[in-house]
Amino acid sequence: MTELPKQYNPAAAQQRWYAFWESQGFFHSEPNKAKKPYSIVIPPPNVTGALHLGHALNNTLQDILIRQKRMQGFETLWMPGTDHAGIATQAVVERRLLQEEKLSRHQLGREGLVARIWQWKIDYEKRILGQLKEMGCTCDWQRTRFTLDPQCARAVRHTFFKMFRDKLIYRGKRLVNWDTMLQTAVSDDEVFHETVAGNFWYVNYPIIDPKPGEPNCVTVATTRPETMLGDAAVAVHPEPAAALDKAETELKARLDVAGAKEKPDLQKQIDDLRERRRTMLGELETLARMARDGRKAQLPLLNREIPLVADVWAKPELGTGCVKITPAHDPNDYEVGLRQGLPMINILNLDGTLNENAGPYKGLVIQKARQAVVADLERQGLLAKTEDREIELAHSDRSKTPIEPLLTDQWFVKMDHLAQTAMDAVSDGRVKILPERYAKSYLDWLSEKRDWPISRQLWWGHQIPIWYCKTASEADLQKAFAGRDDVVWYRDEQYGQWLICAEEQDLDESAVPGHKLVREQDVLDTWFSSALWPHSTLGWPEQTPELAYYYPTNVLITSRDIITLWVARMVLTGLYNVGEIPFHDVFIHPKILDGYGEGMSKSKGNGVDPIDVIEKFGADALRFGLAYMTTETQDIRMPVEFECPHCDKLIEQTKANRVLPRVKCKHCGKEFSTQWAEKPDDRALPRGAVVSERFELARNFCNKLWNASRFTLMNLEGYMPGAVEDTDLMVEDRWILSRLSTVTQETTTALAEYRYADAAKSLYGFAWDEFCSFYVEMVKARLGDPAARLTAQRVLAHTLDTLLRLLHPMIPFVTEEVWQLLAEAAPQRGIEQPPCPSGEVCAGESIMVAPWPQADAARQNAEIEVRFARFQEVLRAIRDIRGRQNVPQRTQINFAVRCDTATADLLKPMEPYFVSMAGARPTGWGPEVTPPKLSANVALTGMEVFVDLAELIDVGAEVERKKQEIVRLDGLITAKRKKLENASFVERAPAAVVQGERAALKDLEDQHAAATAVVERLRGGLSRGDL
């Protein structure tokens, strides 16, 4: 065979084998009654942008399961696709349009913009799917779906129609989060709060016709003074005294149970409250009475009369005790407005400018209006005071601009019943969320049962299938849609119109003769289509064979931030549409954080592109590294480095340099560009990849495996298939087969429980520390011995073969590369009788479809493992002495072991391995062994190893070392004796533990004696001048 390179070359293998697998159709799945199904739907990545390391993790974990289940004989389907991500994608494309062409979406028009977004989608979908392929993902690409494609669109239409017909969808005026830049409503989940520096303005509203003893104005505090233009009232608590009492009682209750740290703060609050009672209560009570009397205040600037109202929303313990009520622009005030029957005065246009209700401020944007209002108030002497204050300001997640609460007409899904079904599915265990703690946030969120706002004023998405008609009578509709069950309608009394919903086909604007239908312009929330993903991709609403076979899917693997947005809604629509849960398990994987504990994101500049990792370390290393880091509780912290394109050295990424367009390499002094490079001279520089050295472990591991394979392949000449005779097996054979069986079991169980890190560590340890460090080393001699060679080859090939199969789901490329070579060099490998009857077991066309190894419990051999452990101990002792005495590797040393005869019998057969693995020749075994005059020793449990060092030894150093050891042992012995002298320990601890402690003590004492003896011998040697 041709010589293999010393280093595994991932790039070539990746390209070759992915193309091969795909051409063989291994990824494609069809319903197959002869096999059990195993299916996963991908969390469809947004077409907003390219995938990052979080996606790489998510998809690696899915592919590992899919590949393993495929090998286990399941008919596996991994359903791929992408999400149109309505608002996110439109926002990205609009922003770019504005930047690069100075065009707004209105200049382009709906059709034009949607066409642009489609082009974006095509580009990014291609890039995303390409990234998944480079990672080795075995999705069934023939089934790739997109949440906006005709099949998904049909599912959306059917769901909407069904819900509308079932009266689960309604239209209503609600205060929504309004994004003035994108000009759409966004849900609470698309809003983030950010602390910004702001002000707290105190404004005086004059009282109309104050009577004697009454204040002549009422002061309110606000962070948003411009909203006063929409004020409908000023509220004061109806019973301020009682409210203050209540607040004080609550604070006192908290004071009683509070820790020392909080107490001063609480006490201060109580004092404030009392002060307030003294100074403000009288006036508040007067105001409450005035409110009951229907008195009014004068709204400054607009000179509108607004009522004083008594409402519990006004907390006497806060602010001035009075609060302005702006029902159309504040969620709480909205509630007050409803309670008090106040007018809802909207002062905003959809673009964030003020409308005619704002009088002279009409046309100003909010920021300008605020300045003008404040200035005018000040001029009129109505601004009582201004304070600086930090404000938690709501921002749109998409446009990053401040959210304005706005009263608009929106569509909603009623959640009460639907949410309950989704809660039940998790509560009763039909859907299992792992780790379990995440079930709590799922249930908490659903239990609020807040109606789901599903309309978005966007152009990119599923247009709501509703047509409005104002003029027709119900008889007209009945006539027009006679005999059709795919059209339903309801009366919208508020606007005096019909809402007509069509299940599948769009309605023509003249569908009702003599009347004009107008289609709803809004589109649906992107999660509406994502919610259907598990069944829409399988063909619902058709009863397809796929739906019958693959649904419910087995597991959903996703990250924790979309448990509510997505997971909960999938469960609910699955139950509603299909009548069955969408998946049995939900596995929530860790988040990837940078070295500062911050989440990775492109906008922060700390994001890592999986392709950069693949280019530097290989796809297998990416995958294995991620699996290795996927533990149950810990997020993955990953310090990030730039890789200098000039000298390949790594430069730590800091918060400072991660936002720069160019970075200077501290090693070679040359500059390179980053993702921020925009100016031509920045862009001209070579780009520095962003990577993390946390993948080195995995890269090195792949290389280690490659080299162990290389060794195996180099030694398979003359291989003959066939079973091995049990009597031909050497101790190391039995040992490695025993370990192999255990590891097979561990890996299988770990993956079944989504314990990826455990599976990876188990395989890593076995491959490196057992297979490479011991088995391969020990088998070397036999490979040169014609009589022993064949058995050695067979066990070696079998072990490597099994190891490759166990590793394949995690590192598919290198295992396939080796597997193929192994199939040529050692066909039909397998050690049992007969190894591979049909040849299919071991020498299939690809490791991808080879069977998953079965743990052979009969091969697990405790006795052999004990013998091996003793052997390894002695070996380590010899190497230890060689190391500490600085004896060169090539200098052979002699050693003897004093131990009982049973141990001697155990170790004697290992003699040749001491020679080959430690360059050490045994001179004696057993109880009779006497130490050479000048020797170094290591005392082990029931054994003492002597290395005869004659002229080699540095006696002074050895004595010093031993003295330190004695001190250490003294400490341990004292502690142990004390423990054993403790009567309650001896009485109450289990006998086995006590016995174990006694044995440990004896062992320590033996070690102590041995060390003391060695010191004496060495000193004696010195004093007699034997050196």
Added chain:
RNA sequence: GGGCGUUUAGCUCAGUUGGUUAGAGCGCCUUCCUCACACGGAGGAGGUCACAGGUUCGAGUCCUGUAACGCCCACCA
């Protein structure tokens, strides 16, 4: 304000139902380019397991409290 998570070697993390002298990888030190592998081999240094109490014969592990960090949720003028 509520909830969740984390805190173990310089760094990144394991540590199973409480039980001998707490582990790994990287980094560091010594040494070896020995015929699979320097992306390697051999050896070594390095930890009062965040802190304070408690339960227990025995606590990194269980309980309570404290602190720091992170995440999620929440309508406060």
